[in-house]
Amino acid sequence: MDLIDSHMCFGGEQRRYRHTSETLKCDMTVSLFVPHGAGPFPVLWWLSGLTCTDENFVTKAGAQRKAAELGMAILCPDTSPRGDGVADDEAYDLGKGAGFYVDARQSPWAEHYRMETYLRTELPALAEKFFPVDMARQAISGHSMGGHGALTLGLKDPKRYASISAFAPIVAPTQVPWGKKAFTAYLGDDEAEWMRHDACHLIASTEGELPPILIDQGEADQFLAEQLQPDLFKAAAIESGRKIDLVLRPGYDHSYFYIASFIDEHLAFHAKHLGVTSSPPRGRGLR
Amino acid sequence: MDLIDSHMCFGGEQRRYRHTSETLKCDMTVSLFVPHGAGPFPVLWWLSGLTCTDENFVTKAGAQRKAAELGMAILCPDTSPRGDGVADDEAYDLGKGAGFYVDARQSPWAEHYRMETYLRTELPALAEKFFPVDMARQAISGHSMGGHGALTLGLKDPKRYASISAFAPIVAPTQVPWGKKAFTAYLGDDEAEWMRHDACHLIASTEGELPPILIDQGEADQFLAEQLQPDLFKAAAIESGRKIDLVLRPGYDHSYFYIASFIDEHLAFHAKHLGVTSSPPRGRGLR
Numbered sequence: 001m002d003l004i005d006s007h008m009c010f011g012g013e014q015r016r017y018r019h020t021s022e023t024l025k026c027d028m029t030v031s032l033f034v035p036h037g038a039g040p041f042p043v044l045w046w047l048s049g050l051t052c053t054d055e056n057f058v059t060k061a062g063a064q065r066k067a068a069e070l071g072m073a074i075l076c077p078d079t080s081p082r083g084d085g086v087a088d089d090e091a092y093d094l095g096k097g098a099g100f101y102v103d104a105r106q107s108p109w110a111e112h113y114r115m116e117t118y119l120r121t122e123l124p125a126l127a128e129k130f131f132p133v134d135m136a137r138q139a140i141s142g143h144s145m146g147g148h149g150a151l152t153l154g155l156k157d158p159k160r161y162a163s164i165s166a167f168a169p170i171v172a173p174t175q176v177p178w179g180k181k182a183f184t185a186y187l188g189d190d191e192a193e194w195m196r197h198d199a200c201h202l203i204a205s206t207e208g209e210l211p212p213i214l215i216d217q218g219e220a221d222q223f224l225a226e227q228l229q230p231d232l233f234k235a236a237a238i239e240s241g242r243k244i245d246l247v248l249r250p251g252y253d254h255s256y257f258y259i260a261s262f263i264d265e266h267l268a269f270h271a272k273h274l275g276v277t278s279s280p281p282r283g284r285g286l287r
Numbered sequence: 288m289d290l291i292d293s294h295m296c297f298g299g300e301q302r303r304y305r306h307t308s309e310t311l312k313c314d315m316t317v318s319l320f321v322p323h324g325a326g327p328f329p330v331l332w333w334l335s336g337l338t339c340t341d342e343n344f345v346t347k348a349g350a351q352r353k354a355a356e357l358g359m360a361i362l363c364p365d366t367s368p369r370g371d372g373v374a375d376d377e378a379y380d381l382g383k384g385a386g387f388y389v390d391a392r393q394s395p396w397a398e399h400y401r402m403e404t405y406l407r408t409e410l411p412a413l414a415e416k417f418f419p420v421d422m423a424r425q426a427i428s429g430h431s432m433g434g435h436g437a438l439t440l441g442l443k444d445p446k447r448y449a450s451i452s453a454f455a456p457i458v459a460p461t462q463v464p465w466g467k468k469a470f471t472a473y474l475g476d477d478e479a480e481w482m483r484h485d486a487c488h489l490i491a492s493t494e495g496e497l498p499p500i501l502i503d504q505g506e507a508d509q510f511l512a513e514q515l516q517p518d519l520f521k522a523a524a525i526e527s528g529r530k531i532d533l534v535l536r537p538g539y540d541h542s543y544f545y546i547a548s549f550i551d552e553h554l555a556f557h558a559k560h561l562g563v564t565s566s567p568p569r570g571r572g573l574r
Contacts, residue, residue, distance in 0.1 A: 010547070
């Protein structure tokens with residue numbers, strides 16, 4: 001885990017690391033915001049959307065201010081395996097930048113595209129070993145394809161996360177074009193396997209206690225009707241006796257301007273469930 | 288002035304416009320944050336640094352949250368003329384993305400590189416005509432080359448701006464490599480002309496009342512010793528009986544992570560001098 005970049009930011013540090021992933025069989029970058037102080041810090045996982053790397057959220061969401069105030073770390077993985085030897089597709093919604101947080105089962109994807117195992121097993125172990133984070137206090141969030149990732153990974157490991165949130169998530173990948181295309185390529189035609197990665201199916205089928213779930217959706221999102229349909233998740237939750245919060249934002253689209261506008265609310269939501277009770281001392285250089 | 292992009296952001300709108308500049312003889316883009324409400328709004332000009340366009344500050348600084356709260360518009364011009372017919376250089380610090388906020392006087396630059404006139408005359412007139420801004424309440428800020436721009440344009444028109452601030456500005460372009468290279472190319476070897484665009488010279492030579500000036504500088508800035516040297520500006524101010532504020536930030540570098548960490552303080556500084564006294568109603572969609 002090599003530190004390749006670091007910038008002081010709101011009294012803490014915005015860092016970027018590179019490591020060789022055994023799971024993905026390639027070099028990966030990971031971004032980490034570390035607040036001021038000694039740690040270990042409660043940690044929010046952020047999963048990004050189609051075309052993104054680990055850096056989009058870091059540069060565009062403006063989350064560090066509130067995270068510094070709350071004393072929370074934010075861990076941002078990349079969205080797919082990377083490198084010259086990794087299979088890719090010309091389309092923006094398949095291949096690099098579009099890993100969909102699943103383990104692929106077919107050629108040419110299966111060799112490297114194992115984002116589920118990377119994020120459920122390899123990267124948490126590395127984070128615990130190398131980062132000043134408290135793995136007993138994790139939460140997860142994401143945007144669009146990364147919202148699908150946050151919901152599905154969160155529902156697969158409900159005891160790991162204190163809370164789950166998502167901005168404009170793909171909640172029903174088995175029913176919408178983005179998900180059908182990716183799942184056909186990565187998973188083949190086994191319907192049971194598709195269902196393992198569908199948040200609507202998972203909330204209906206997961207037993208036991210679930211963490212609090214917050215879904216955020218802009219009403220002027222250009223992908224709302226065709227790709228996102230958060231009402232499907234709300235309905236699946238209600239049908240299975242689960243309570244989730246779905247907050248609609250009139251006028252907001254799918255962009256990072258929308259995420260930036262509401263990320264503080266999500267950080268406060270996660271802080272509450274992570275048991276973050278007060279602000280830490282401000283970092284030096286902040287008045 | 289064509290609206291080419293708009294995103295709802297913190298209850299307001301982040302807009303981007305395109306227009307044909309008569310001064311620069313090319314098409315230019317301009318970004319504008321407009322807070323919620325009817326306006327006209329007090330307006331902060333933001334001038335960006337080398338390699339930037341009108342979009343870097345918009346996506347990376349996280350300024351919209353505080354600007355929305357204060358009811359301030361933020362107007363971000365590009366940093367040079369643009370387009371296939373515009374002279375350029377392979378280096379990052381000359382030509383496109385490096386206009387240095389002066390009117391060039393030599394070939395091949397003089398035909399298009401007239402950023403001083405564009406920003407002092409053409410764009411203010413267009414802003415007054417097309418944007419919901421109150422031209423009686425303007426302030427100016429910028430970063431690095433744009434800090435040089437904010438200081439020099441502010442000192443050339445001291446009655447136009449209620450306040451001036453700069454992050455890591457080039458305060459003495461006639462004395463440092465970036466400025467010498469650009470001024471040699473754009474202005475030739477007329478020393479008096481160079482001095483017209485040197486903030487240290489301007490603060491010593493401008494008569495009458497000046498707006499309050501805030502200089503912000505990261506102490507871990509990789510360009511501090513060779514290119515920036517804010518102490519030269521502080522010394523020039525003291526020698527000429529002017530008071531300026533120079534705030535040093537231990538540990539901070541030249542990046543937008545540094546700007547994001549302190550932009551709220553600059554917005555509050557400008558709001559105070561613009562006479563912004565209270566928060567406007569929050570926009571819809573904000574809780």
